[in-house]
Amino acid sequence: MANSKYEYVKSFEQPDVLLPNTWIVVRIDGRGFHKLSDYYGFIKPNDRRALDLMNAAAVGVMKDLPDLCIAYGISDEYSFAFHPNCQLFERRSAKLVTTIVSTFTAHYIYLWGTYFPDTPLQPAALPSFDGRAVMYPNSRIFRDYMSWRQVDCHINNLYNTTFWSMVLQGGMDRREAELELKGTLSSDKNEILFKRFGINYNNEEEIYKKGSVLYRQYQLEEKSDSSVQEETSPLQEDMPSKTQQEKIRKLRRKVQVVVDHVDIIKDEFWERRPWILSGKPGKLPTEAKEVA
Amino acid sequence: MANSKYEYVKSFEQPDVLLPNTWIVVRIDGRGFHKLSDYYGFIKPNDRRALDLMNAAAVGVMKDLPDLCIAYGISDEYSFAFHPNCQLFERRSAKLVTTIVSTFTAHYIYLWGTYFPDTPLQPAALPSFDGRAVMYPNSRIFRDYMSWRQVDCHINNLYNTTFWSMVLQGGMDRREAELELKGTLSSDKNEILFKRFGINYNNEEEIYKKGSVLYRQYQLEEKSDSSVQEETSPLQEDMPSKTQQEKIRKLRRKVQVVVDHVDIIKDEFWERRPWILSGKPGKLPTEAKEVA
Amino acid sequence: MANSKYEYVKSFEQPDVLLPNTWIVVRIDGRGFHKLSDYYGFIKPNDRRALDLMNAAAVGVMKDLPDLCIAYGISDEYSFAFHPNCQLFERRSAKLVTTIVSTFTAHYIYLWGTYFPDTPLQPAALPSFDGRAVMYPNSRIFRDYMSWRQVDCHINNLYNTTFWSMVLQGGMDRREAELELKGTLSSDKNEILFKRFGINYNNEEEIYKKGSVLYRQYQLEEKSDSSVQEETSPLQEDMPSKTQQEKIRKLRRKVQVVVDHVDIIKDEFWERRPWILSGKPGKLPTEAKEVA
């Protein structure tokens, strides 16, 4: 359609294309969820409904955006990863981040009633999320990122489990509990849990201890010897054309998205699911777990 | 809490602070709304329910983010503007954009049922929005941006009104109508509307012709002579401290957000509402219009 | 010419276009000039030869790059400014910065022998400069930048003049002098200079007290009343085409570049030379000062 003399203002939009051939992680965080979890009465230290809602919203994002190859969530945060060969939205940062944040929010609000049937949302306290895109130059560093989040999950959950046991079961006030836990090691917290409350931390639910990892379910492979991930260049990969990309997306949409609660720090997870780091589709599965 | 050896990955997050003392416009756009409006049966050329929903979601954003000083919406897009003196989130681009996109989406999904009571949302077709932040170095250029959007509103609405009259009332097929309109001037379209369908475009509703402008309702001022907007520097403005910012936010939350459908290209709108360009609060109003 | 399969690597170059309609200041700094000034025996506190060499190199840059509208130098640093309407190199940051740094260095090395005829350069200790580009959104803030540099010039020169008087004339050792000066006010330093060494700081040479400002010499205008600098948009300025830009450059090359040592903090300097802030050529001069 027709233009106007004001159109020059478009030139103020600045390009924000992310570096080619790097992993892109979009991490989103709940805004003010500390206050919000009080407002809607989330159970402490972990509210299974809230985590299931986070996971359901994340599955919605994975389904809407087949370019995503893995996601990992703990508490009120979720990390979504695009493979280095991803060309979605020409790798424009704002476009990638806002699409994920908005899609996640849409699913979260839409599904709220399913997970919190007795706690309707209030317009003045709607949940929302912010986000950012970060590049990681190779698979090694990308895996370190994922490990960082899972270690954080462990550290936070052990702390929270101990803290809330002291408060809810032990009757301590919050400040007292905080003070006692200051400077303690993991072993100290394990001991407090076991000795005072008869809780063996190892028996806690995996979803709380490991967080949630989402991926497309191809057939698991045997653990292989060649764990070395070679560096690649687009030259060798024959970058897919727009049409090919669309074809790949269609195929991916058909693969089920799995919600798992397993160790993603050790090599095994990645070796048995080589399609995640390679960016190439695996074999169709014969069995499936907790399918979303 | 405790750290881990993986924490070095945090160093890959890159700063994205926007240039100080510039206008920041966050524009959001509906993703795939062409398809979506067909899916949910939006009325053509303008669905009042859909526009009212957009406006209600935008009012929600304005209320949640008192730093915003004006917003302007047409069709499935909305522009939200922060004044050059805004310090919200240290002016980090991703944080500003994702917060607005997520908050808008949350309100949109939450309020859907109010505006489309007979058309429930489907999980496979949830509305979502993308967004971007653009800096404009001075008020003159910021106003040109706003003018650009309102001219676009006019051009698109005149075209759409004519096109859908030809199709829905005139019984033409879409392609035929498109072909006939190709290359026509505004005057041609006005004539088609009037001669063939008895429609005087000037009598169309203001919300369709002018779009929707949202602002905080202080007392309107008389049109003044000194329309010149002087260039300023933070030096002269005495940048507000964090505490002062919080105080200003509290005051702004109390001021009503108005949804208006008026000309924002001419000077009058800005002269009578000097608080928008100055970033300083106006006088409390004695009268109010369509208050949200 | 022909291509190769490796050409995809070009896609890793990221755009770095500066925001339109902002002032661009490229500031360059001597690398390790503290050590270098000892190595080549610069006179303390000010070596007139070294400053004249800096100014001569800066004049070379102004002549080679007619888009520059003003430059300001103190000690081993120089700031070069482009007007908001500048389109040189499509406003690519790296291109602008490196061109200025390289051109400056070339003139500096080339002219060294003229200013230091008895002190030949040594290949292991060649002077070099680093640089950066900074955007300033309006003339008010740009002037504050220039004022910042001139205030810095004053503060540093008063300190250095006092310090070196105490060391060279007063026979104090450097540490002693540093300790005594710690925490002193301007008035204290003026007093030390006057009482101990009979130096009236006001009588020091202007080049040391005020630094050096370079601009193109059009005819000075009378101080006008309308000191208000209106904000502009490219809309109103009718952005020059590539051909027009080239024409403007040719005209500017003919105007003499002046090296001045005057106050640039007060309004007078800018009011009498309106072509600097307006970006529009002035009237050809009838008289000229110290022409470079």
Place this chain on the structure above:
Amino acid sequence: MANSKYEYVKSFEQPDVLLPNTWIVVRIDGRGFHKLSDYYGFIKPNDRRALDLMNAAAVGVMKDLPDLCIAYGISDEYSFAFHPNCQLFERRSAKLVTTIVSTFTAHYIYLWGTYFPDTPLQPAALPSFDGRAVMYPNSRIFRDYMSWRQVDCHINNLYNTTFWSMVLQGGMDRREAELELKGTLSSDKNEILFKRFGINYNNEEEIYKKGSVLYRQYQLEEKSDSSVQEETSPLQEDMPSKTQQEKIRKLRRKVQVVVDHVDIIKDEFWERRPWILSGKPGKLPTEAKEVA
């Protein structure tokens, strides 16, 4: 020293830190060297003096900046590479680029007289260079970048050798030669050279055909089987502290910088000089070639 109210302008400097753990290539190009080479009478198609001067300036840069691990030059351009583990200037882009551009320019101007004793520089036509920094996420892609430049060297040199033979020896005018060469393959050009001018392109000097590669001369290693370059993360490399970095720099300064004219596309070059891609020092050499 003391501050001023204008200091807020410092907040307009924006961070430009390059992504950690990526290769950084700073490529510099002669500004207007087409015209300049005519002005100073450079010999066509290759002026050995001009290339030797480029190489000498590049050696100067490698010596001044021990963090550089390799450089490659053709015609009036030079690429300087920093290893992913490089921390120089906190990886600030402008600082890295301008330091290299300025240091290169300083050596080039300083050494001009050595290589062009009979052609003094003219102040109105001083050589200068622009530059840019590009990140490459892994060694594979970095090597593709280097291959790209060397292929370009070959393509340009074959073309230029043929073109200038046709003009200088064959007496054709430039336009005629250009037209005839349009669309020709390498084989065609080889044939023209051989049949018309008796030139066997393979016998041309290596510096023209291969360009110049500069690196620190440790002891060459036997070609090994394990050509696979594993991806690394800073975690495994134990990032060096500031003190360690300074120690490494000192050691590197002692290693001789070599100017070589060899194939850098095939694996052999990199396998025999593993210190370049690994970023770790090799063994001190027992023999040395053309040492700079």
